[in-house]
Every structure is written in structure tokens, then in C-alpha cells.
Amino acid sequence: MEYFIQQLINGISLGAIYGLIAIGYTMVYGIIGMINFAHGEIYMIGAFVSLIGFLFMGVLGISYIPLALFLVLLMAMLFTAIYGWAIERIAYRPLRGSVKLAPLISAIGMSIVLQNYVQLTQGARVKPLQPIIQGGFELSGANADFHVRLSYLQIVIVLLTIALMSIFTYVITRTPLGRAQRATEQDMTMASLLGINVDRIISTTFVMGAALAAVAGLMVTLYYGVIDFYIGFIAGMKAFTAAVLGGIGSLPGAMLGGLLIGLIEAFWSGYFSIGYKDVAAFSILVLVLIFRPTGLLGKPEVEKV
């Protein structure tokens, strides 16, 4: 039982991170109908900016951890958002209106460019970061044979994710910006005819997705303590899977999908073999897509004849 709870805790923290990345995929897909394959790299850049941010805090001598964390968070979100904006501007906007495959290829190219760019500028070696948020709670009694640990870091991850998702949901459902995003998603032409600057709305979508990915990058840096230029690929694939699993285009779906992928991974590696955790996650994806092609929360498109 204790072991189960431990895996649950690990799975939720991991799932929160995947969920944050998955939102970027699902939003971009919703609004312009393309898979932004460079989004995993955005997350990787978020992780690097966070690492640099922490070193910078060290140089500045800010040792009060909540403050340092907050500043690094802002810094990572800001810089990564600029990357997200620039990618859209350089690689996708000129291709809008051409064939659907063109921006997809462009995204794959962008992903390779960013990977190599970070490899060249930051070096190919694995970058370590000393643990910053240490300690946690022991949840089980002293005489239990397995101790359930809930680290402070896991609490931070889950709380931060919940806070961001709430703000995000509020923006999408209640504010004029969110309303314009949903309108653009449904009918770009009509939205522009109502005076909405569609290009700017799309840019904003990329900026928002990138900012969330940056938070995921920050949390991974803290959680695992090591990053390299290649982490974006597999995390991006997982988050993409999460978005598809939840129903691509659906925001609650992305959060649910992320959580599920995280849980599947944690339980599989806890009870079976850690080497096959990715196989498990992707197998579940295949099964879900066979029985529910639109994903768990995706709405099937009903075509009226």
C-alpha cells in the first residue's frame, strides 16, 4: 500500500510536468491545426534558462530560496516566451496559407536547429544542478517497512501547476483574449472580419504555450537535477502523446492526458520494468486511439450531410 501511494505521488508530479508541456501542443493545434514539433525544444530551452537563472542567482547572492525560485520562474517564462514568439514569426507565419505539410516540416527543422543551437552554445555534456529545494514529509509510520516520501519539491510542482492551470483556464474562458482565441480557433476568417488581429492572437498563443513549457523546464531541472540539450525530444513526444490521449485541441484533455501518462510511467516503472516505461505509455496511447480515435475528452466531429 505504501509503495502504491509513493508511485501515485511520483506519477502526479511527473504528470503535472507533462500536462504543462501538453497544453502548448494542444493550444497550437487547436488554433492553427498544426503540430508544433519544436515545442519539446522550447521546454528544453526553458530548462536551460532556468539553470542559467539559478547560477545567476548564485552570482547575485540571492540565497532566499522562494525569492530565487520566483525570479528564475519569471526569467524562464520571459526568455522562453520570446523564443516561442520568434519561432512562430520566423518558421510558421510565412507558411500560413500554404499546404498543411509545410509548417509541419518547418517545425521539425526548427526542432533540429534549436537542439543543435543549444548543443553548440551550451556544450553537449550533461549539466548538473545541485538540489535547491530539499527535504519533505515522511507520510508513513516509523515501523512501516517502506517509507512514503512527499518531498517539498513535489508539493511545489503540483501547487504551481494547479495555480498556472487555473489562471490559464480563467484567461481562456473569461477574458477577451481567450474569447478571441476560441473564436480564431473556430473560424479564423470570421474572427478577422470581426476586427480581431488573428496574427497577434496566434503569436500570443505561442507565447502562452512557451511560458508554460518554461515552467515545466524549470521543474524538471529541479526534479531531476540534470539536463542536456536532448531532453526536449523525448519529453516533447510524451507530452504530444498526452495531448493526443486527452483529445488534441482540448485543454482539460491535455491536463488529463499529462496526468495519465505520468501515472502510467510511474506505476509501470514501480511494478514492472523501468526500461519499458516508454513502451507502456505509448502502448496505452495506441489502445486509446483504437477505441477512442478523438482521445478521451476530444469531441468527435459530426459531419452534417
Add this chain to the structure above:
Amino acid sequence: MTIAANPTPLLRVEHLTMRFGGLFAINDLSFAAKQQEITAIIGPNGAGKTTVFNCLTGFYKPSSGRLTLTAPDSDTPHLLERMDGFCITKDAKVARTFQNIRLFSGMSVLENLLVAQHNALMRASVYSLAGLLNLKSYRVKERQSIEKAKYWLEKIGLTAQADWSAGNLPYGSQRRLEIARAMCTDPVLLCLDEPAAGLNPKESLELNDLLLDIRREQRIGILLIEHDMSVVMNISDHIVVLDHGARIADGSPIEIRNDPAVIRAYLGADEDEDLPQEIATDIRHAAQREAR
């Protein structure tokens, strides 16, 4: 109609030409739509009516010609052919509906009307920041937008359905909601592409009332493409008839009704031009005999 209308026409189309390859969809078309009038554009299928709208709203860049829009309260005209799509609505204040219904069907009826007030709300909310912090300036503006939406819901009789998903409304209501949504952008020119298509006679009459009401109370100009002559003849102040991309007649509904060129365009050429020579002569002789 009480205050003196600005003498400059609201919209002036001059030598508009739209070429697709070798095909002239519109060929040297000129007409003007006056302030606070309903101007109908009619013509047989393929005459280029919708193409005119597409040029007006920035979907097509005209091959040549000039589209000048002068708002009633301003002296500086907007040159529509030089503007980007969304600016035409935002700055020049031209609103448009399509032949097919293009509501945001996944959003509520009220939201459809609010999204049309995007620019005003966005400015008030400082790109949503003020909205997020729920500042007073934004709340006031938001309340105003909701009031405006309510006003239009009242007008089109959908107040009770404000929270419905727009896609679930009956067809006739969706048509009216589209017009209300276009009106929420505060246009000076409203372009309606076949608003009566698919409406039953009762709904057509309601549409007439709505359009006359808009012209009277909002004092804006309406440009109308319509095939339903009960709508066109009853509410238009001015009719422009197109055929094969060129203007063939221009005038009041009564003038248009009796214009031989219009009748020819709609009903085909005069009988005796199409009939074989001898039959045509026979008919003519018979008619002359009868006349005696």
C-alpha cells in the same frame, strides 16, 4: 434620418476590376452607396456580386480600381483596397456576413456578440491583464459590452437564448444573430450577403423590419446582396444590377423593375432573337394581325 446626412457617399466604388487569370469577374465597375441608405446589389448567378464583397472586405486585392469609404462623422476617407483584412473591420468599420452561416457555433449566443466587441474590450483590459486582475476600468467596459449585447439580443428576440450554444439555435435565429454580431462591431457600413437565403416568408418579413430598423436607428449604410425580390424591392433605397461583372442598371426599385436591360439579364434575350427566323416573323405577323 433627421440630421442632415453627410453629402459624400458612404462608399464609392470606382473602376473596380477583379481579374482571375483571363477571366474578368468584375470589369470596370463603378457605383456609389449613399449614407444611411440600403443599397442592394442584384444580378444573375455568377454576376460578380460576392466578388465585390470580397474586394470590399479584403479577401481579394482588386486588380485595379478604388474603393473609398467615408464615415458619416469624418472627412478622411479610408481606401479599402489598401487595407489588411482585420483593419477593414477595426478601423474602417465595415462589417460583413456570408452566404452560409459562420457563427462561432461552439460559443454561446452572448459570447458571439462579445467577441465582436473584442477590440474595445481588449483596449480596456490592457491585453487581458486588467481583466485578470479584475480592475474597475475593465469591469465598467465589460458591463457596457454586455449591455450592448443585450440590446441586440432584445432586437433579434433571442434574450431568452443568450446562454445557448449558438450552433443549437434554429436556422432563422442564427441568421439574425449573425447580423447582430456584425452590428456589435459598430460598423458604418454593413455588408449582407444573401441574408434572406433559406428563410421562410415570415422570417423574411422580420428580416425586412430588422434591416429597416438598423438603418433608421443606427443611421448606417447597408449593402445587400439578395435574390429574394420581396426583400430587395421592399427595403432598398437604391439598386445596382450586375451582369457578367459589369453594371447594367442603377436606380430606384421602380426604375429597376421596368428596366429592359434588367429583364433581359434575368429572363434571357428577347424572344425573336433566339427563335429561328421564320417562326419569329410568323409571331410578329400574328401579333400585328391581332393588333389590327
